[in-house]
Each structure stands twice: as C-alpha cells, then as structure tokens.
Amino acid sequence: MVWAIAVSPLVMVLGMITGLRRPAHWAAAAGVALAAVLIWWLPDFTLPGDVLATGAGGAGLLVLNAAAVMLPGVYLSQVLTRREVHRSLQEWVRGLPLAGPATIALVVAGIAPTVEALTGFGVSLLVTVPVLLALAPPATALRQAMLGMNIMPWGTLGLATVIGAALTGRETAAMGTATAVTSSLVFPLVTVWAALLTRPQRRFRTAVMAAGAGAALALGLLALNRAGVVQPAGVLAGLLTTTVGLVLCALRRSRSDAGAESAGRLLPPRTVLHAYGLVLGGIALTRAATAAGVPTLALHAGNASFALLSSPGLPLLAAALLLDRGRPHIPDARAALVRVGRPLLTLTGFVALGRLMADSGMLGELGTAVAGAPPLVAALAAPALGMLSGFITGSNVGGNALMMPLQERLAPSGAGLDAWFAALQNSAAGHAVFTSMPMIMLILAVAGDRAQTAGVTEHTLLRFGLRVAAAIYAALAVTAMALVSFA
Template sequence: MLWGYAAPTVLVIVLLASRQVSSLTAGIAGLAATIPPAVLALPDGQGTMAVLALESGKGAWLAWHAIAVILAGLFFHEVGRIVTRQRGEDAASTEYSHRRLFAACFLLGPFFEAAVGFGVGLVIVVPTLLRLGLAPIWAAVFGLYSQAMVPWGAMAIGSTVGAGLAGLPADVAGVATVAVEVPVLVALLLAFWWLVGRIGARPGLNAILDDVGWLAAICAGLYLTNRYIALESGAIVTCGILLPLRFFRDERPDLAAWQSLIARAAPYLALTGLVLLTRAAEPVEAWLRAASTLQPFADSLGFALLHHVSVLILVVAIGNGLAHGLGARLWREAAVAAWRAAWRPAAVTLVFVVMGRLTGASGMAGAMTETLVAAAGGTAVLASPAMGGLAGFLTGSNVASNAIMMPLQAQIAAHTGHPLTWLAAIQIASGNALTMFSPIRIAMGAALIGQPGGESEIYRRSLPMAAAVAAALFAFAAGVWALAG
C-alpha cells in the first residue's frame, strides 16, 4: 500500500519533469489520483465522503490565505506598473550587474519575504529584476531567491508553528534552523555563481570573495538575531540592516539618487511599515484579529480582514493608485490584468494545497512514515529532508509543510533516538526551502513575467538551484545520522 500512497506525488513529479503539461494540469491529475488511496487510508467507520469533503474544505480555506495574497499582490504589481508608465519612467532604467543581482537575490527579496511573506518577495523582486534589464525568464528564475530565507518569512509564522508542534522553545528551534540554513545558503550561492555566468555576468575572484563576505554577514546576523532577539526577527533585522549598507556601498548615491529611490520604493516601504505596525504591538494585533477574523473551521487559520497581509497589500495598492490620480479606465486595466495573471497560480495553489491536506489528514503521510521507520531503522533520518521538502513542494506553504510533517519527524526522532532538535530544524529548513520550487511559486513567477503556462522553462533553468539545495539538506541529514550513530 506504501507505493499506492506515494503514487499521486510520483505522478505529479513525473508530469512536471516531462515538461509536456502545466503545473495546473499536473496538480489536477495529482489531486484526482490522491482521492482513491485517501479513501482506503481512512479508518473504517468514518463517513468517507463527508471526511473527504470536510478536509478538502479545510484545504481550500488554507489555500485561500495564499490565493488572497496572489490576487492582491498581482493587483499591487499592475497598479505599480501603470503608475510607472504614467510617470514616463523607462521599464529598464539601469542595467544588471553581479553586485546588483546579489543584492536583489540575497537581501532585497528575503527582506520583503520576511516582512510580509506568502511569496510577496517574489512580487517585488521580479519587477525589480526586469527594471534592471534582465530577460523575463531569468527574472523569474533569479526571483526565486527571494524565498531563500523562508524559515523567517512572514515573521517566521511557519517556523513558530513547527517549533510548537515539536515542543521546542522558539529560540532553540531558530538557532538549530540557522545551522541547517547555512549550508543551504552556501549551496544557493554556488548555484547563483553558475547562473550569473549563464547570463554573462560571471564573477571574478574579487566578486566571489565579496559575495562570501556578505553571505557570512547574513549567516552571522541570522544566528545573532535568533539567539539573542527572537525567531521572528531573524531575516527582517538581518536584511534590514545589511540592505541599506549594501546600497550605499554599491551605488554611492547622492541626495538626488536617494530621493529617486525613496520615491520608487514608497509603496514597498509603506507596505512593510503597515505590516510591521499591525504586528508590533501585541494588544493592537490581538484587537485587529479579534475584530474581524473569519474562521469557518475551529482548527484552521483565521482570516483577519483588518490584519491579513493580502488586505494590507490591497490597501497600499489602492493608496498608490489614488496618490497618482488613476482614473476608472486605468483601475479596470489593473484589475483585468491582475486577474488574467492571477487565476492560473491561484488555481495551482488550490489543487496542490487540497492534495497536501488530503495526504496528511487521511493518514497516508503517517502510514508512509511508519513504514519507512520500520524498514530503515536509524537511517530513516536520511529521508527527513525529502519528507519536509515534499510537503513544502506540494503546498507552497511553510505553515502547511510543518503542520503535516513535524509530528512525523517527531516520530522518527522518538523511534530512532536522533535528537528531536535537529530533526525539527531539518523539517523547518527543508520544508521551507522547497517551497521555493513549488508549482505555486513557479506559476506565480510565470504570471509576473507575463508568461502564464511557461513554468517548465523556469523549472529547467532553476534546476541547479534545486539540486544544490537538496544536496545541502541531505548532507546535513547524513551528518546528523553519522554523529548519532
């Protein structure tokens, strides 16, 4: 039965690897293939169809949290594009260089993902890379680097959930996750050098040493903030300090350059400030949640109308348009363009999150884990990155990945004697890292460059990134296994 449980996921991977179908088609096929084994996995005596319907509804509700961000984020993007056009600014106002690409990939994108989450870093970085003159497909590929520090995305909501499910203090889980994340970031840097060589910006020795120094500063910042401040502050504090330093070092801006940058960045700064403002004071945050939260399922995430990041994105997008006097025709243009770009990644999100929910709630994931532990014994820890990565890949959500797999990682730790702290950290890092390559993120990137349905080419070009990340995670898991043995 193990292979029957694994078959839907294998089918999705094969379809995506074939490059003959879109992510949406692969997701629909995977969801359809999940239903029969999910029915068989449910305990006898349960109302099968009722349970499947309920769990599908819960999955759809979880997916809505991401879909709302996709819709609002692409509307934000379209309004910004129209405002830029109205100003008469060039689409590519400068040119890309190795230094600018590094700053966008390792600092700018992760900062916004840490502040806002839900793939918003991608929404901001891809247009930035297009403005630098990068070809659209390459902008989508390098835009994936905005997800490089997703363990601290959205103020580390997913990692906090994971730490709680593992029964670990947040600071302990955070420091351990940094230890796993360091080799992941090194692997991503190696892939970055290879990719920039493909677009004609191959770094010399000085540039390589410069990158290593900045990456070391990022890793040190992540450790210090997780160790001495708080888990949720990891990437936003680290990147928030290093990003302006990097801009000053690279661009040597005068007053006019600072003013131009602030004008262009105003919507993004307003969004970040609004997100932080609604989360900085616990009483204010609690009031905003309590006053407006929709929660159709008792054990599901609530959608706070005055607090959810998608609503804040929408507010800033509307404010940006109003500030620049957009008329009714331009508002319609933005809305229509956003919907055309958003419907496909929204549909991809829905089918994959429901598929992940059915896989976990039916008991399929638990049964596969129990079989793995029984067969592999202590070496089951070597499969931990695959488990976390699979959940992140399918759901595109660090919250969902940890919710599905963290209890199973705890079972592996209990049965094999490996330290729970390290298994939890591997789960958080691997589940979050593979959200970078989830069909949900890839479809969103394709939409942002105006090539919906072009996911296969993005996958092909980002393969070195995925391979490097997987190698780093499995190497770390092998080290945990060897030390425990």
C-alpha cells in the same frame, strides 16, 4: 506493499507534470481523484465523516490565508508597475557606482529578496531581469535572475512559513527561526554562484564578497525571525543587506573626489521608499493594534486559523489604495484576479490532496515504511522530498501543503527533530521553486526577444537550475545530518 499504493497519488502528480507536462492544477486534481478512489476502494485507508469535515474546514482556512495575501499582493504589484515604481528601481540599480560582480551580489542577496518578499509570484523578475540583462550577456543574466529567486520561504510576506506553521500546529516565529537555520547555507551559496558567473579576474575576492552578502541576508533573517518578525522578515533582511552593501560602497567612494556625487546616487528613489514604507508601516500598525488588544477577527477550523487583522493582506491592500489616493483601479483588480486564479486553484488542489493523504492514513503508511530507516538516511531523504515537492508544485506553499505532514513522520525520534524536519521541508520546497517550469517560463517571458536571440531556452535554464539544485540539496543535507547527529 500498502505503502506503494499510498504513494501512488504523488507518483501520478509527478508523472503528469514532468512526463506529460500537464499544468499543475490538472495534476493536483488527478491526484485528489486517485486518492479519493483509493479511500473508497481499500479498507486500509479510511476517512470518517467527522474527520473529513474537520479537514475540509482546515484546508479552507489555509486557502483563505493564501488568498488574503496573494490577491492584494498581486494587485499591489500591478499598481507599482503602472506607477513606474519598478522602473524607478531598475534605473537606480543600473546607475549604482559598483563593479559588476558587486552589483550582481547586491541584486541577488538584497534587491531581489526585498521585492519578492513584498509581492511574491516572481514579481521581482520584472525588476531584476532587465537590470541583469544590462549588466551581463543574456545567457548569464537569466541564470543570475534564477538565483535571485531563493527567498521563497519568506516570499509574499512569509506566506509559506505561515502556512507551514499552521500545518504543523506550531508558532509562526518558531517555524521561521528553524527555517532561517536550515536555509543559512543556501543564501551564501547562490550569491557566490551568481557573482562567479560574471567570470571576474579576482575570483577568490569576488567569492568572499558575495559570500558576505549572502551571509548578511541569512543572519538578518535569523535575527528577525527570532525576534518574532516573520512576515516582513524577507523585506527587512533584503533591505538590511542592501543598506550594508551601499554603506560599504559609500565609505569606499568617500575617499575619492566623486564621493559626494556617488553617495547621492546610492540613495533609492523617493517613489520606491514611499511605496515600501507604506507596506511596512501598515504591518507595524496592525501589529501594534493586536498588541493593544484589538480583536484579530479570527476563524478556526481543524488545526488551522485565519485572523484578518494579523494577515498582511490588509497592509498590502491599504498601500495600493493609498498610492492611488483611495481610488481602486478596476483594470488592475481584474488583472490581479486573472494572475492569481490559476496559482490559487493549484494550491487548493494540493492542500486537498495533502489533507486526504494525511487524514486517511496514507502518509501514516509511508511514515511506517521508513520508520526503521537509520536517522542519517532520513536526514538525506527529507531535503530531497522537500525539493521534489517545490519542483512539482512550482510553489513553496503548495509544496508544504503536499509534503509537510509526511516530513514530520520522517523525523527520527529525538529532541524536537519533527520541528526541524518541518523547517527542512519549508526550506527545501522554497529553494527548489526557482528551477520549476512556471518560474523558468516567466523568466523567458520577461526577457522576450533577448532570450530567443541568445538561444536561451527553457531546457537550457532547466539544466542549469538542476545543477544548482544539486548543490542546494548538498547544503540542506549537510544541515540535516548535523541536526540529526547533535539531537
């Protein structure tokens, strides 16, 4: 029964967040405290001083990796909002000459992933919620906005995938490619669901169109990650999906008399292209510099590392400064610090909890307890645990920090199954974040009075989110069983 004690910190965290509705950072702190007490009290769990020091150093670098992207990313989002880049994008989407379901599919599979992959933290909701509210009733629009939040493994320039690779000691490109495979069924699923919420007359035709948009996003992610382009993969795949949709629209519209006018409206605003181009150009420049042999200024501790020149934080910060002509905007910087403070504190707590449980042997006890389970049982359990971690923490990165070491131990012995189970964790945690309470509250906050007038509450969206999460679990479970069966 040692395994039951070993799992108690996770049970406490889950109970505090879902039962007592305590903030995630307090739940993480309580889990860390309980884990520390168990290590001190029970001889089954030991944590020598040298292991503790190494683990603390590795955990610190993981948090530094996250902070180096989160702070500049949120600062950039503040700059984009102040300079009305987000507003320009909203107006452009609302003016697209597309039918309602096609616009929804383009938003969910193209525009929302692009914005969220660039900035993270649900910033894409600032763009998508007003657009969707202009296209559908509030009850429908807010559900569609939730479905647009499924790019998380590549959100904030692939932060969760980078952290997941660091936690497992694997190459980032390998983790990204495997995650693109395990997530491949999810993107068509959520895009079709969002389009069918409009109750179109031609449901089959709409479903095929939306599935094509979701498949384009999935294939773009797979191709980019296989090419080693992991951090900007979400941005580029979202842009690719958007471009394909707009080109098809332009070809269709060119047959009519209004073709030239419609084609003009299909081009994004110059301010949007300029802002996104600065970030992608900065990433390309830093990659070229490292390829040319410029030192990356790396730090190493445990199995983690932080390389300043390889981090997307520098391109994000550079883009924000260039948009403001080199002058830092102090109010935006303060606002970014406030917005990042609690998520970063929460992440620190879950990274610490994950390291304590892994280094003291708690996760080893859990792994031993399930080692005798049939491979298909492990395949069914892996996506469930991953989605639970994303729901609990409200973060793909936090979910990985909490559950990634256990997922590797769950993997049946086989050809690289531990790598696939790590990817399943990355996918499952990311695809569950959209139904977490922090994300739901953000959606309602952006919608404001429109949500209250329509009677849309957090419980309404949570029930919807859990239904979608069940379908996402089924898609991930099918993928997991296929991986185990053919290993």
